[in-house]
Amino acid sequence: MATTTRPARTTRPTGTLSAREGMARQYDYWLTVLKRTWRGGVVSSFLTPLLYVVAMGVLLGGFIEGDPDTLEGATSYLAFVVPGLVASHAMTIAVSESTYPVMGAIKWHKTFYAQLATPLAVRDLVNAFVAFVVFRVAVACAVFMLVLAPFGVFETWWGPVLAWVGQVLVGSAFASLTFAYSARLRSEEGFGLLFRLGVIPLTLFSGAFFPVANLGPVLEWLARLTPLWHGVSLSRMLCVDRVDWSLALLHVAVLAGLTVVGWVLAVRNLDKRLEV
Amino acid sequence: MALVQRIPAPLTPAAATRMLVLRNYVVYRGAWKLFVTGFLEPVFYLFSIGIGVGRLIDTFEFHGEAIPYAEFVAPAMLATSAFNGALLDSTYNVFFKLKYEKLYDQMLATPLSTGDIARGEIAWGLMRGSVYSAAFLVVMALMGLTHSWWAVLALPATVLIAFAFSAVCMAVTTWMKSWQDFDKIQLAQMPLFLFSATFFPIEAFGDGALRWIVEATPLYRGVVLCRELTTGVVTWESAISVVYLVAMGIAGLAVVRRRLDALLLT
Amino acid sequence: MISARGLRKSFGDFEAVKGIDVEVRRGEAFGFLGPNGAGKSSTMRMIASVSPVSGGQLRILGMDPATDGPAIRGRLGVCPQEDTLDNELNVFDNLYIYGRYFGIDRATCRERAQELLEFAQITDKAKAKVEDLSGGMKRRLTIARSLINRPEVLLLDEPTTGLDPQARHVLWDQLFRLKQAGVTLVITTHYMDEAEQLCDRLVVMDKGLIAAEGSPRELIDAHSTREVAELRFGVGEHEALAGKVEDLGERVEVLPDRLLVYSDHGEDVVTAVLERGLHPLATLVRRSTLEDVFLRLTGRSLAD
Numbered sequence: 001m002a003t004t005t006r007p008a009r010t011t012r013p014t015g016t017l018s019a020r021e022g023m024a025r026q027y028d029y030w031l032t033v034l035k036r037t038w039r040g041g042v043v044s045s046f047l048t049p050l051l052y053v054v055a056m057g058v059l060l061g062g063f064i065e066g067d068p069d070t071l072e073g074a075t076s077y078l079a080f081v082v083p084g085l086v087a088s089h090a091m092t093i094a095v096s097e098s099t100y101p102v103m104g105a106i107k108w109h110k111t112f113y114a115q116l117a118t119p120l121a122v123r124d125l126v127n128a129f130v131a132f133v134v135f136r137v138a139v140a141c142a143v144f145m146l147v148l149a150p151f152g153v154f155e156t157w158w159g160p161v162l163a164w165v166g167q168v169l170v171g172s173a174f175a176s177l178t179f180a181y182s183a184r185l186r187s188e189e190g191f192g193l194l195f196r197l198g199v200i201p202l203t204l205f206s207g208a209f210f211p212v213a214n215l216g217p218v219l220e221w222l223a224r225l226t227p228l229w230h231g232v233s234l235s236r237m238l239c240v241d242r243v244d245w246s247l248a249l250l251h252v253a254v255l256a257g258l259t260v261v262g263w264v265l266a267v268r269n270l271d272k273r274l275e276v
Numbered sequence: 277m278a279l280v281q282r283i284p285a286p287l288t289p290a291a292a293t294r295m296l297v298l299r300n301y302v303v304y305r306g307a308w309k310l311f312v313t314g315f316l317e318p319v320f321y322l323f324s325i326g327i328g329v330g331r332l333i334d335t336f337e338f339h340g341e342a343i344p345y346a347e348f349v350a351p352a353m354l355a356t357s358a359f360n361g362a363l364l365d366s367t368y369n370v371f372f373k374l375k376y377e378k379l380y381d382q383m384l385a386t387p388l389s390t391g392d393i394a395r396g397e398i399a400w401g402l403m404r405g406s407v408y409s410a411a412f413l414v415v416m417a418l419m420g421l422t423h424s425w426w427a428v429l430a431l432p433a434t435v436l437i438a439f440a441f442s443a444v445c446m447a448v449t450t451w452m453k454s455w456q457d458f459d460k461i462q463l464a465q466m467p468l469f470l471f472s473a474t475f476f477p478i479e480a481f482g483d484g485a486l487r488w489i490v491e492a493t494p495l496y497r498g499v500v501l502c503r504e505l506t507t508g509v510v511t512w513e514s515a516i517s518v519v520y521l522v523a524m525g526i527a528g529l530a531v532v533r534r535r536l537d538a539l540l541l542t
Numbered sequence: 543m544i545s546a547r548g549l550r551k552s553f554g555d556f557e558a559v560k561g562i563d564v565e566v567r568r569g570e571a572f573g574f575l576g577p578n579g580a581g582k583s584s585t586m587r588m589i590a591s592v593s594p595v596s597g598g599q600l601r602i603l604g605m606d607p608a609t610d611g612p613a614i615r616g617r618l619g620v621c622p623q624e625d626t627l628d629n630e631l632n633v634f635d636n637l638y639i640y641g642r643y644f645g646i647d648r649a650t651c652r653e654r655a656q657e658l659l660e661f662a663q664i665t666d667k668a669k670a671k672v673e674d675l676s677g678g679m680k681r682r683l684t685i686a687r688s689l690i691n692r693p694e695v696l697l698l699d700e701p702t703t704g705l706d707p708q709a710r711h712v713l714w715d716q717l718f719r720l721k722q723a724g725v726t727l728v729i730t731t732h733y734m735d736e737a738e739q740l741c742d743r744l745v746v747m748d749k750g751l752i753a754a755e756g757s758p759r760e761l762i763d764a765h766s767t768r769e770v771a772e773l774r775f776g777v778g779e780h781e782a783l784a785g786k787v788e789d790l791g792e793r794v795e796v797l798p799d800r801l802l803v804y805s806d807h808g809e810d811v812v813t814a815v816l817e818r819g820l821h822p823l824a825t826l827v828r829r830s831t832l833e834d835v836f837l838r839l840t841g842r843s844l845a846d
Contacts (some may be wrong), residue, residue, distance in 0.1 A: 043459040048466050055470035059480045064332045077332070189307055196313040204324035214331045286616040286645040295642045302639060303630040382626040384592045386643035386691075387612035541592055542553065 013271040015121020022124025023131060026115070030132045044096070045140040049089045053148070056209065057081045072211050073242035079153040083163055083239035084208030086144055087231040090137050090167040094174035095199050097133040099191045102182035105129075112274055122271045126263065130175050137171030138164075155241035163238035169255040170231035176262030177227075183269035202228045207236075230254045286387045289395065295388070296396020297403065304404075315408050318357035319415060322350055325475060336477050339509045350421045351430065351502035352474040354412055358405050358434035359441050359495050360469070365401040366446040367461050374449070380540055390536035394529060398442045402435050409434035416506065424508025433505060433518075437498035440521040443528025444494075450535035472496040494524055543568050543695055543726050544589060548598035551584045558584040560750035561598060566695075571717075571727040573744030575737045575832060577840075581750040582730035583623060586699050589728065590620045603694065616644055619693030619725075623700045625684045627672045633683060634659065634668040641690040654690055661716065662686035678709030685716070695726045702736060714739055734832035746832075746839055753839040758832055765838045766830035767792055769808035773801045773815060774824040783820065790814050795837055804834070 015022060061077035074080035105111040115125055145160050154160045181194065205215070206228035212220045223229050234251035237243050287295070304311060330345035338348060373379040380393050409431055416422050445461075452458070472495040473480075481487040490496050497517035504510045544566040551559040559581040566572045574582040587593035588600060591607035591614045600607060602614050628636050637655035646654070659665045662682035667675060675683065681701070688696060701717070702710040717740060721727055731737050737744050738758045746753045746761070754761055771791070775783055784796050791805035803811045808827030815822065 040456055040459055043462050048462065051466050051470050055475060059471075060329070060476040062480060063336070063476060064329075070332060189310060192310045193313060196310075196317060200317060201320050204320050205328070209324060210328035210332060214328045286612065287643075291645060292643075295639075295645075298642060299628070299631070299639045302635050303628075377629060378624070378626045379628060381592075381622070382628065382640070383643060385590060385615060385618075385620040385622070385626075385688075386640065387616040387645065388643050389612060541594060542587075 013122040013267050015119070015124055017119055017121065017124060019123065019127060022120055023128045025118075025120060026124065026128040030128060033132070041136065041140070045089075045093050045136070046143060049085055049144060050147070052085055053078075053082060057085070070211065072236060073240045074236070075240075076153075078151070079240060080236070081209060082148055082153045083235040084206075084232040086141055086148075086163075087167050087170050087235040088203045088206065088208040088228060089144070090141050090170040090231065091174045091202065091228050092199060093137050093140055094133055094171040095178045095194070097136060098129075098175045098178035099182050099194065100188070102129070102179055103185060103188060103191075106183070106270075106273060112270070116274060122274065123267050126176075126179065126266045126270060130172065130179060130263065130266070133175040134168060134172045137175070138168045141167040141171075154239050159238040159241050159243075163235040166231060166234040166238065166251065166255070169252065169259070170228065170235075173227055173231075173255045173258035173262060176259050176266050178262075180262050180265035180269050183266060183273050202226055207232045227254065227258055287392070289392060292388050292392035293396045293399050296383075296393065297400045300397075300400040311404070314361070315411050317360075318353040318408075318412055322346070322353050322415075325349055326353070329475075337479075338477065338503065338507060339511060341507070341509055343507055346419070347421050347423070347507060348477075348503070349475060350416050350419075351506040352472075352499045354409060354416070354430060354434060354506070355437055355498040355502040356469055356472070356474055356495065357412065358409055358437045359498060360465070361405045361408060362401055362438040362441040363445050363461070363465055365404070366397070366442040367449050367452075367458065370397060370446050370449045371452050371455075371458075374539070375452075380536070384540055390540060391533045394443075394446065394532040394536060397446065398439065398529070401442050402438050405438040406431060406435050422506050424506075426505045426508050426510055430502050430505040433498070433501050436518065436521045436525070437495075437501075440494060440498075440525040440528070443525045443532060445528075447528050447531040447535060450532065450539055468493060468495040472499050474499055494521065497521060543603060544728065545601045546585075546598065547600075549585070549588065549595065549600055550597035551581070551588060551593065552596045558750055559588075559596075562745075562747075562750075562752050564745065564752075566726065566728060568726055569721075569724055570742045571721050571729065571740050573737045573741035574728075574730040574747055575732070575734065575741075575744050575836070576730075576747035577732055577836075580747040582747055583699055585747075586697055586728070586730055590618060590697055591615050616691065617694050619688035619691065619696040621685050621688045621696070621698045621701060623703070625680045627680060627684060627687070629672045631672070632668070633664060633670050633672060633675070636672065636683060637687055637690055640687050644691040646691065651690070654692075658686035658689055661689070663712070678705055678712065681705060681709070681713065682716070685713070689720075693725065695728060696720065698727065698729045700730055700732070702731075702733065710736075734836065737832055746836060748836075748840045754835065761832060761835045762830050766834040767804040768806040768830060769804075770828055770830055770834060771803040771805065771808040771811040771815075772824075772826040772828065773803065773812075773822040774799065775801070775820075775822050786818065786820065787811075787815055793838075802834070802837075804830070
């Protein structure tokens with residue numbers, strides 16, 4: 001027991017349960033959520049990116065010369081654009097699922113408050129929430145990669161599998177960072193700004209649609225600093241089988257590092273937010 | 277009764293529309309950050325696809341003239357951002373006001389009518405949209421992506437696109453039951469955005485039925501209208517597009533009124 | 543001011559209002575009393591000229607809502623059951639913008655909005671967001687907003703539902719002041735104390751029909767005794783004991799938690815009960831209220 005004279009906080013962010021037990025106790029909750037919402041995700045998480053592949057990869061790609069020198073090693077624009085699109089898609093899902101749902105659980109439905117009235121602690125809530133989002137990202141990316149496999153856009157069998165792991169990492173980095181952001185936000189206006197100033201520019205300028213070299217030297221380096229570029233580059237080098245292993249390691253390290261930073265901030269911010 | 281004389285309503289339709297626009301303006305004044313950033317989206321697309329991807333493409337043929345890719349994409353972004361803005365305003369925002377805020381219920385307790393509400397909401401959307409369009413046109417002109425004075429007419433063209441889509445989308449929204457239904461809106465929005473000869477020429481669809489279907493879709497009409505105007509290659513197709521969009525807007529508006537009557541005046 | 547003849551409202555097969563006659567006079571406070579689902583709100587919406595009449599005749603301020611809706615609404619004030627405030631506007635703008643919907647000029651709107659903030663006792667909240675107001679303040683703002691066009695008739699649908707007792711009294715006081723200023727009030731409520739406090743005249747509605755009409759006093763005199771003796775026995779005993787006290791009053795009602803014995807002399811009833819060797823856990827003698835009238839007329843309690 002704590003010997004401090006101050007009244008002890010009833011809920012410490014780490015709580016009393018093991019991390020594993022804390023997540024296990026929320027399994028049924030999230031399963032119920034999934035059953036209720038998976039249909040809604042079909043259009044946004046599956047059909048939309050597929051349409052992008054057809055429009056940009058196939059139709060626009062038909063007008064673009066398949067030169068590996070200008071396309072970062074890809075032999076066609078379709079092969080170039082697909083790994084990038086899937087990676088940026090992983091980001092979009094992760095961000096979408098960690099914005100309004102987080103605010104809802106705090107402000108509208110107050111799910112977090114209800115959950116905190118049980119032995120669950122803030123850390124457990126973050127763990128389960130992020131795990132759920134990452135699960136959705138993983139499923140969406142896996143289905144997507146499988147559908148694209150017959151179109152001859154992948155060079156090896158193991159490349160896309162590793163690329164998928166990279167895409168899931170993109171999901172975990174953005175899910176935890178966005179959670180941290182949403183947990184602090186008071187008004188949903190901030191989400192509009194996040195999408196317009198964050199998600200859209202990242203999608204468009206992180207090398208998903210064109211080699212970042214096309215941006216010119218200054219902007220190219222700026223693009224290389226964005227988290228999504230690491231995901232896109234990792235995903236693409238594995239899919240087109242032009243792996244620079246040391247660069248790949250850097251990509252993984254950056255994405256994993258961001259996940260950890262995001263997670264720490266998420267726990268801290270949510271704890272602060274739910275305190276009052 | 278021998279003589280039934282209708283008592284005039286306290287507000288004319290024009291005055292009523294103005295009041296609704298005023299209300300939205302007062303609300304929006306507080307959200308200027310969203311207003312400013314709303315302009316950035318088409319600009320980002322123009323730089324990314326138009327310039328970034330454009331480096332991988334030489335030129336496209338449009339009505340027999342070779343034009344650089346950025347010049348090809350820019351008018352499409354102009355048209356699609358008018359489309360996207362109108363869609364957002366008249367679906368999500370209207371649904372929110374209709375079902376959650378019950379905003380229209382309170383308005384109907386005043387002399388305002390459902391027709392006033394429909395006109396007011398659409399007018400507001402058009403005003404906001406035309407500010408964006410004007411700004412985007414200036415960006416295009418500064419980047420040397422406009423080639424004729426016809427380009428000035430692209431501004432009213434975007435207003436027309438926004439009008440047509442606002443009216444129809446608002447009508448569709450009145451049938452929406454829950455947020456889940458918005459998946460269906462997205463299901464229409466994405467293909468229109470991606471396949472209306474926005475990023476590649478209509479020739480990509482070949483010469484068959486598919487091409488004719490695309491040519492008959494409303495956003496394609498809007499894109500081609502804008503493209504003809506900003507590139508200065510104006511043909512009779514523009515006239516078809518204008519008539520098409522005007523008819524679509526008027527039909528939508530008529531449905532909206534009837535549907536709002538059915539929903540709110542129960 | 544308002545005159546209805548055989549007024550009906552149906553939604554598909556469901557008849558919410560089944561033909562009612564109502565006459566509201568200038569300057570009076572008129573009430574519709576009844577449980578949820580009695581047809582009060584449907585009637586109010588028809589009077590507010592936002593709900594088309596299904597049958598019968600309705601005249602408001604001498605006009606027909608079917609043809610002159612906007613003109614009628616221009617002279618009515620409506621305070622709906624749920625606060626339909628504009629959450630995207632601040633408190634002052636809620637009043638100002640709403641006034642503009644009536645075609646009132648800017649300067650007048652501003653002036654009246656300022657006055658009404660004072661009336662609603664929320665002047666210091668003028669710049670606040672609506673969502674930051676308490677329930678009572680929101681309600682007062684809604685009522686203040688309904689007064690922006692200086693209405694001749696004010697429609698109040700369940701004005702105090704969901705408010706705490708103190709907030710209710712503040713509101714009642716304000717409604718009295720409006721009445722004194724000559725505004726005709728039309729109120730629906732399922733609280734009998736509210737109806738007794740506020741209404742000069744009222745109709746009791748049940749299942750879409752008018753069950754009785756008159757002033758609160760008249761209704762009580764006509765449909766109930768002067769006093770009521772409430773007897774509480776152990777759980778589940780009430781039904782069985784009803785027969786044993788039946789002859790002590792004019793009438794006995796069995797409620798889940800007590801027996802009501804209607805008599806002009808309540809104390810005598812209690813004495814007689816004790817003399818018969820019955821031992822209620824608690825007794826109470828009180829004057830009859832509209833609740834008793836309602837119970838008599840419909841066989842049901844208002845609280846359901």
